[in-house]
Amino acid sequence: MSKIFAQGLVCPLDKNNVDTDQIIPKQFLTSVSREGFGQAMFFDWRYLADGRPNPDFVINKPEYSGASILLTRANFGCGSSREHAPWAIQQSGFNVIIAESFADIFFNNSVNNAMLLIQLSKTNIELLFNRCAQGPQHWQIDLQSQEIMFGNNAAMGFNIDADIKQRLLSGLDFIGSSEQLKPQIADYEQSRKASQPWLG
Amino acid sequence: MAAISSARTLYQKIYTSHVVGKLNPSTDLLYVDRHLIHEVTSPQAFSGLKLARRSVRRPDLTFATMDHNVSTQRRSMDAAGETSRKQLEALAENCAENHIPLLDLTHPDQGIVHVIGPEQGLTQPGMIIVCGDSHTSTHGAFGALAFGIGTSEVEHVLATQTLPQQQAKTLKIEINGELSAHVTPKDVIMAVIGKLGTAGGNGYVAEFCGSAIRAMSMEGRMTLCNMSIEMGAKAGLIAPDDTTFSYIKGKAHAPKAEHWDSAVQYWQSLHSDIEAVFDQTVTLDASTITPQITWGTNPEQVMAVDQSVPAPDSFNDASKRDAAERALAYMGLAPGQKLTDCKVDVVFIGSCTNSRIEDLRAAATVVQGKQVAAGVRALVVPGSGMVKRQAEAEGLASIFKAAGFEWREPGCSMCLGMNDDRVAAGQRCASTSNRNFEGRQGRGARTHLVSPAMAAAAAIAGKFVNIAATGNVPGDQA
Numbered sequence: 001m002s003k004i005f006a007q008g009l010v011c012p013l014d015k016n017n018v019d020t021d022q023i024i025p026k027q028f029l030t031s032v033s034r035e036g037f038g039q040a041m042f043f044d045w046r047y048l049a050d051g052r053p054n055p056d057f058v059i060n061k062p063e064y065s066g067a068s069i070l071l072t073r074a075n076f077g078c079g080s081s082r083e084h085a086p087w088a089i090q091q092s093g094f095n096v097i098i099a100e101s102f103a104d105i106f107f108n109n110s111v112n113n114a115m116l117l118i119q120l121s122k123t124n125i126e127l128l129f130n131r132c133a134q135g136p137q138h139w140q141i142d143l144q145s146q147e148i149m150f151g152n153n154a155a156m157g158f159n160i161d162a163d164i165k166q167r168l169l170s171g172l173d174f175i176g177s178s179e180q181l182k183p184q185i186a187d188y189e190q191s192r193k194a195s196q197p198w199l200g
Numbered sequence: 201m202a203a204i205s206s207a208r209t210l211y212q213k214i215y216t217s218h219v220v221g222k223l224n225p226s227t228d229l230l231y232v233d234r235h236l237i238h239e240v241t242s243p244q245a246f247s248g249l250k251l252a253r254r255s256v257r258r259p260d261l262t263f264a265t266m267d268h269n270v271s272t273q274r275r276s277m278d279a280a281g282e283t284s285r286k287q288l289e290a291l292a293e294n295c296a297e298n299h300i301p302l303l304d305l306t307h308p309d310q311g312i313v314h315v316i317g318p319e320q321g322l323t324q325p326g327m328i329i330v331c332g333d334s335h336t337s338t339h340g341a342f343g344a345l346a347f348g349i350g351t352s353e354v355e356h357v358l359a360t361q362t363l364p365q366q367q368a369k370t371l372k373i374e375i376n377g378e379l380s381a382h383v384t385p386k387d388v389i390m391a392v393i394g395k396l397g398t399a400g401g402n403g404y405v406a407e408f409c410g411s412a413i414r415a416m417s418m419e420g421r422m423t424l425c426n427m428s429i430e431m432g433a434k435a436g437l438i439a440p441d442d443t444t445f446s447y448i449k450g451k452a453h454a455p456k457a458e459h460w461d462s463a464v465q466y467w468q469s470l471h472s473d474i475e476a477v478f479d480q481t482v483t484l485d486a487s488t489i490t491p492q493i494t495w496g497t498n499p500e501q502v503m504a505v506d507q508s509v510p511a512p513d514s515f516n517d518a519s520k521r522d523a524a525e526r527a528l529a530y531m532g533l534a535p536g537q538k539l540t541d542c543k544v545d546v547v548f549i550g551s552c553t554n555s556r557i558e559d560l561r562a563a564a565t566v567v568q569g570k571q572v573a574a575g576v577r578a579l580v581v582p583g584s585g586m587v588k589r590q591a592e593a594e595g596l597a598s599i600f601k602a603a604g605f606e607w608r609e610p611g612c613s614m615c616l617g618m619n620d621d622r623v624a625a626g627q628r629c630a631s632t633s634n635r636n637f638e639g640r641q642g643r644g645a646r647t648h649l650v651s652p653a654m655a656a657a658a659a660i661a662g663k664f665v666n667i668a669a670t671g672n673v674p675g676d677q678a
Contacts, residue, residue, distance in 0.1 A: 017398055026616050026617055030240070030284050030287050032244065034244045049625075073519065074519070075399035075432065078432060080616075080635075081334040104403065105349065109351075109353075174352060174364075175254070175360065178223065181362075184229070185229075185231070199233055
């Protein structure tokens with residue numbers, strides 16, 4: 001069975017260790033809303049000091065306008081735990097990020113926003129960047145069969161945690177599924193109080 | 201057939217004791233003992249909760265403070281601007297509505313969440329502690345499993361007091377031997393990050409052990425665990441010992457007298473078994489660690505202060521070479537340059553890494569009787585109201601003020617510049633904080649991470665100093 005999770009234009013961001021301070025700088029964190037972060041994504045790289053778009057930054061290049069798949073390198077999303085980072089990326093139109101590795105907290109935050117994060121070997125990431133170097137790429141991501149499809153029957157497989165795959169495919173409610181264990185939570189609290197009364 | 205070893209690491213002990221149930225074969229639901237919240241990463245979680253008509257399950261295990269975007273100049277909700285005021289007000293409203301204890305700006309003990317947790321006795325061995333902040337790893341210094349979470353997870357914990365987790369891999373970082381004079385826990389963790397890299401700990405929980413760790417105070421251990429996240433580790437951990445127990449004893453939320461002995465008895469079981477197997481082990485000789493300073497734009501771009509800025513060509517890995525090139529351009533540095541020849545514009549002593557009393561003592565020892573160099577702006581931002589009062593009582597505040605430092609109110613301040621404490625574009629800052637990312641302290645700001653003593657010495661000299669070569673031993677006047 002095929003299940004196309006996403007398809008679209010790929011934007012290659014050729015950098016390692018992209019931290020969440022770059023993805024969304026501090027001045028945008030004072031908001032109390034989950035919305036409105038799209039324009040702030042990569043703010044310091046994307047806009048010049050006078051506010052004009054930086055023409056050299058890859059996301060501003062006309063050929064990547066409307067991209068929905070972000071291709072990058074190792075340790076993407078390191079640093080601060082701010083969930084504003086995946087919010088900003090998602091609100092800019094991306095719902096898939098492909099990288100050699102991700103920082104743990106960023107990874108969880110993205111999954112909790114129903115984004116698909118694909119981790120590939122360094123060699124495969126290199127192959128994908130080479131494809132992008134040949135011209136703008138449109139790929140399809142089949143989550144069921146775990147494949148990135150390049151067109152003309154070419155594809156690359158990827159691994160994904162079974163639980164995350166299930167959550168993304170079924171759109172399970174993050175809190176709701178844990179709430180099914182409410183009786184166990186109550187039991188745990190009881191025994192915790194008995195064995196470690198100092199914990200409250 | 202060999203018997204399967206039942207030996208477990210400290211992490212595995214804490215993890216298993218918190219399993220409420222299984223969500224699926226690979227994911228457990230873990231109970232959370234303490235949930236710390238602050239103004240920046242909680243408002244959307246409370247909105248989500250309200251929208252789904254859920255309530256806070258355990259307000260009594262939840263604690264709030266205001267720290268990230270508060271003004272450090274005066275204690276007023278509107279002192280850091282309109283949007284900051286709204287966020288602080290939202291936290292106050294959410295806490296009032298849900299009966300969550302809050303250390304607000306009027307509270308004498310308000311401060312940085314990772315400073316006040318331990319100070320209030322909220323942080324205890326064996327706990328699982330979470331907070332919507334990556335530096336939650338700090339609390340691992342007490343033998344608690346503590347890690348940062350995102351806002352969706354904050355909402356999840358508010359609603360259920362639990363969090364879905366999968367077991368992480370284990371990394372043992374053993375540091376034996378004695379630290380040289382002038383070498384602090386900050387230098388140790390920076391040297392570790394330099395060795396392992398910013399992603400070296402990805403997927404791991406790191407346990408620090410060895411004689412050098414045992415010899416450290418709780419403040420030092422907190423600095424160490426605080427920066428575990430800068431190598432990508434999910435958490436840092438140190439097995440609790442008598443140093444831990446005496447720190448906790450008598451704190452406001454510490455176990456009461458009638459439970460104290462049983463608590464300590466339990467805490468004493470919290471260590472990795474001798475035969476426990478770690479997925480990876482790294483060892484360091486404490487005596488080889490020297491005062492450290494970052495030269496680039498991520499914490500692995502670090503060196504001993506007496507070394508020269510590396511040439512990008514010296515890195516074999518192409519991506520590290522490119523990163524070094526970019527970093528040097530951003531930092532305005534050239535290969536071969538000595539940072540001890542480099543002028544500083546701003547000195548920041550503070551943050552959840554280095555704003556505790558011991559940090560301020562180390563800095564004050566260097567500063568005593570001297571003056572901040574002309575043209576240098578120097579700030580000391582104590583981590584909490586308690587640290588501030590103690591520093592004032594010990595005369596440290598007077599030393600800083602007499603030398604020309606600004607003595608501020610507690611908050612996260614210039615570590616991330618969410619308030620008005622920022623470093624201007626092109627300015628060079630000696631900072632005791634934890635991240636030297638591009639733009640972290642202000643757009644175009646150039647951050648060099650150092651220990652409190654090194655930051656203080658830079659303020660006096662107006663340039664970076666090799667503290668080990670000055671003959672001014674921090675603490676020798678005590």
